[in-house]
Amino acid sequence: MCGIVGFVGKKQAAPVLLDGLSxxxxxxxxSAGLAVRNGDQxxxxxxxxxxxxxxxxxxxxxxALKGTMGIGHTRWATHGxxxxxxxxxxxxxxxxxNKVTTDESNVVGxxxxxxxxxxxxxxxxxxxxxxxxxxxxxxxxxxxxxxxYKKYHIGPIDAIAKTMVRVRGSYAAAFMFKEYPxxxxxxxxxxxxxxxxxxDASYVASDVPAVLKYTRNVYYIGNQEMACLRQGTVNFYxxxxxxxxxxxxxxxxxxxxxxxxxxxxxMMKEIHEQPKAIEDTLNxxxxxxxxxxxAVGLSEEEIKAISQIxxxxxxxxxxxxxxxxxVLEDLAKIPVRVDLASEFRxxxxxxxxxxxxxxxxxxxxxxxxxxxxxxAKAKGIKTLAIVNVVGxxxxxxxxxxxxxxAGPEIAVATTKAYSSQLIASYALGMQFGLVRGxxxxxxxxxxxESLKTxxxxxxxxxxxxxxxxxxxxxxxxxxxxxxxxxxxxYAISLEGSLKMKEISYIHSEAxxxxxxxxxxxxxxxxxxxxxxVLTQSELYEKTISNMVECRSRGAYLMGLTTYGHYEIxxxxxxxxxxxxxxxxxxxxxxxxxxxxxxxxxxxxxxxxVDKPRNLAKSVTVE
Numbered sequence: 001m002c003g004i005v006g007f008v009g010k011k012q013a014a015p016v017l018l019d020g021l022s023x024x025x026x027x028x029x030x031s032a033g034l035a036v037r038n039g040d041q042x043x044x045x046x047x048x049x050x051x052x053x054x055x056x057x058x059x060x061x062x063x064a065l066k067g068t069m070g071i072g073h074t075r076w077a078t079h080g081x082x083x084x085x086x087x088x089x090x091x092x093x094x095x096x097x098n099k100v101t102t103d104e105s106n107v108v109g110x111x112x113x114x115x116x117x118x119x120x121x122x123x124x125x126x127x128x129x130x131x132x133x134x135x136x137x138x139x140x141x142x143x144x145x146x147x148x149y150k151k152y153h154i155g156p157i158d159a160i161a162k163t164m165v166r167v168r169g170s171y172a173a174a175f176m177f178k179e180y181p182x183x184x185x186x187x188x189x190x191x192x193x194x195x196x197x198x199x200d201a202s203y204v205a206s207d208v209p210a211v212l213k214y215t216r217n218v219y220y221i222g223n224q225e226m227a228c229l230r231q232g233t234v235n236f237y238x239x240x241x242x243x244x245x246x247x248x249x250x251x252x253x254x255x256x257x258x259x260x261x262x263x264x265x266x267m268m269k270e271i272h273e274q275p276k277a278i279e280d281t282l283n284x285x286x287x288x289x290x291x292x293x294x295a296v297g298l299s300e301e302e303i304k305a306i307s308q309i310x311x312x313x314x315x316x317x318x319x320x321x322x323x324x325x326x327v328l329e330d331l332a333k334i335p336v337r338v339d340l341a342s343e344f345r346x347x348x349x350x351x352x353x354x355x356x357x358x359x360x361x362x363x364x365x366x367x368x369x370x371x372x373x374x375x376a377k378a379k380g381i382k383t384l385a386i387v388n389v390v391g392x393x394x395x396x397x398x399x400x401x402x403x404x405x406a407g408p409e410i411a412v413a414t415t416k417a418y419s420s421q422l423i424a425s426y427a428l429g430m431q432f433g434l435v436r437g438x439x440x441x442x443x444x445x446x447x448x449e450s451l452k453t454x455x456x457x458x459x460x461x462x463x464x465x466x467x468x469x470x471x472x473x474x475x476x477x478x479x480x481x482x483x484x485x486x487x488x489x490y491a492i493s494l495e496g497s498l499k500m501k502e503i504s505y506i507h508s509e510a511x512x513x514x515x516x517x518x519x520x521x522x523x524x525x526x527x528x529x530x531x532x533v534l535t536q537s538e539l540y541e542k543t544i545s546n547m548v549e550c551r552s553r554g555a556y557l558m559g560l561t562t563y564g565h566y567e568i569x570x571x572x573x574x575x576x577x578x579x580x581x582x583x584x585x586x587x588x589x590x591x592x593x594x595x596x597x598x599x600x601x602x603x604x605x606x607x608x609v610d611k612p613r614n615l616a617k618s619v620t621v622e
Contacts, residue, residue, distance in 0.1 A: 009068055072110070078114055190370065265609040296401065312376075318340055323491040359373045359383060457579040469600045471558070487536050492587045496595075524553040578593065
C-alpha cells in the first residue's frame with residue numbers, strides 16, 4: 001500500500017521518480033506528489049489528486065522540475081481524505097495551496113504505513129508551537145524529526161532515531177534535510193523498502209519494479225534500521241547510530257518481466273505466465289526426478305517430528321492454505337488448521353510445541369502474516385514461509401523458506417503467485433507423506449508425474465478461452481453470483497469468488513455446497529448464477545444434487561468439471577471442462593477458467609482490471 005521512490009544522482013530526478021512511481025501503481029493509491037531539489041536551492045513540491053497521469057501533466061513529465069535528487073510518493077488514504085493537501089510529500093514548516101509558505105521547512109518527507117500514536121505526538125508538537133496544514137499522520141512524523149533536530153542540535157541520523165523510538169506503528173519513510181544537500185535519509189519498521197545502487201546513482205523504493213530499469217543490485221534495509229543515500233553510495237545504521245554492513249542482492253528477473261509484453265492488461269499477461277511460474281517453482285525443489293528440500297532447510301528428521309501444522313495467511317494465500325489443508329491431511333496424515341492471519345494472534349492460539357506454522361505471502365511483507373509469524377516464534381514454534389520475494393521480512397524471519405518463483409506480479413488480483421503457492425503446498429504434502437511413511441514410493445512417483453503435467457494442461461485451457469469470454473459477456477450485468485463446491489472444490493470456489501468480486505465488483509460468495517440448505521438457499525431466485533466446481537469424483541454427485549436444488553428455484557447453472565463427466569450437460573446450462581490430473585492438484589487447473597471469467601467480466605464492464613478500486617497489492621498495515 002502506498003509507494004515511495006527516491007533518487008540521488010547526476011541526471012534529472014523528476015522523470016526517474018515518475019517512472020518509478022508508475023511501476024508502483026499496482027500497490028493502490030489516490031494521490032501522488034514529488035519533492036525535487038537542485039543543489040543548495042529550495043525544494044520544489046508538486047502534488048496531484050487522482051491518477052499519476054495528473055501529476056505527470058502538472059510537471060510536463062517531470063521536465064518542469066529541475067534537480068538531481070528527490071523523493072516521490074503515491075498515497076493510499078488512511079488519515080485524512082484523498083486530496084492534494086493530504087498528499088505527500090509533507091514539510092516541517094507550512095504549506096498553502098500546496099506551496100511551501102516559508103523557508104523554515106528544514107525537513108521534507110514521505111511515509112508509508114500507519115502511526116498509531118500520531119494524535120498524542122501531534123498534541124506534543126502543538127504545545128511546541130508547530131502548526132498543521134493536513135490531516136495526515138505523516139506530517140506529524142516530519143515535524144517530529146524537525147523538532148528533535150532543532151531541540152538537540154543533532155544531525156539527521158540522531159533526529160530520525162529519536163523519532164523512531166517515539167512512534168508506534170509501521171512505517172517506511174524518506175526524508176530530505178535543507179542543510180544536507182545531496183542526501184536522502186530513510187528509515188523502516190515493518191513496511192517494505194529496498195535500496196538500489198548503480199555507478200553514480202542511488203535509489204530507494206517500496207518494491208523492486210520501481211528501480212529494476214536502473215539497477216539489479218539492491219539492499220534490503222532491516223527492521224528499525226536507517227540509511228543515507230548519496231550519489232552511488234549508501235550507508236546503513238542501527239537505532240544507536242552505529243554503522244552496519246549489508247549484503248547486496250542481485251535481482252534475477254529483468255525489467256521486461258514487469259512490463260505488459262503486448263497484453264492489454266498485466267492480469268492477462270500473468271494468467272498466461274502461470275505455466276512457467278509453476279514449472280520454475282517445481283524445478284526449484286526437484287533433483288533427479290524427486291523432491292529435494294535442502295534449499296528450504298527442512299530436514300527429514302524435522303518433518304517426522306512435526307505433530308501439527310498451522311497455516312496462516314490472508315486473501316488468496318489463505319485460499320491456498322485451505323487447499324493445502326486437504327492435501328496435507330490426506331497425504332501426510334498430519335492435523336492441519338488454517339487461520340486468517342488477521343485473527344491468528346488475537347484468538348490467543350494454543351500451539352503445540354512440536355507444531356509447524358506455515359505462513360504464506362506473495363510479498364513477504366503482509367502485516368498480519370508477519371505479526372502471526374512473530375507470534376509463533378515468540379512461543380517457540382518452528383516456522384516455514386512460502387513467499388515470492390527474496391529478502392522480504394517474512395523470508396528473513398522464518399526458520400525455513402520455500403521461495404515461489406512467480407517473478408514480479410503487478411496486477412492487484414493475484415494469479416501466478418497463487419498458482420505457484422499451490423505448487424509449493426503440493427510439494428510439501430508429497431514430501432511430508434513420503435518421509436512420514438504415509439504414501440508409497442510408487443504413489444509418490446505417480447503424484448510427481450501428474451504434477452509435472454500441470455503447466456502443459458494449463459496451456460491447453462488457455463487455448464480455448466473464447467467460450468469463457470462469451471459467457472462472461474453474457475453475465476456482465478449480474479448482481480449476485482454463488483460458487484459452490486465440496487472439499488478441495490470448496491477451496492477453489494473461495495478463490496474463484498474472490499477473483500470475481502475484486503475486479504468485476506459483482507457481489508459473489510462461495511459456499512460449501514452442503515451448507516446451502518442451512519440458510520443460503522433462501523437467496524436463490526430467478527436468474528441468479530450458480531457456479532458449481534466439481535473436480536472431486538467422490539463428491540461429484542452430492543454437489544450435482546445441491547446444484548439441482550438451486551435450479552429448481554430458478555438459478556442459471558454453470559458447471560466446472562473435468563473431461564469425462566459429460567453427463568453434467570444434462571443438468572447445467574453451461575459447462576467448462578478442464579483436463580484430468582490427480583485430484584489433489586485439481587485447484588491448479590480449475591482456477592484458470594475462474595480467473596478468466598473474472599477478467600472478462602471486468603473488461604466487459606469497462607473497469608480497471610489491474611488496479612481495482614479500494615484495493616492494494618500488498619497490505620502492509622493492519
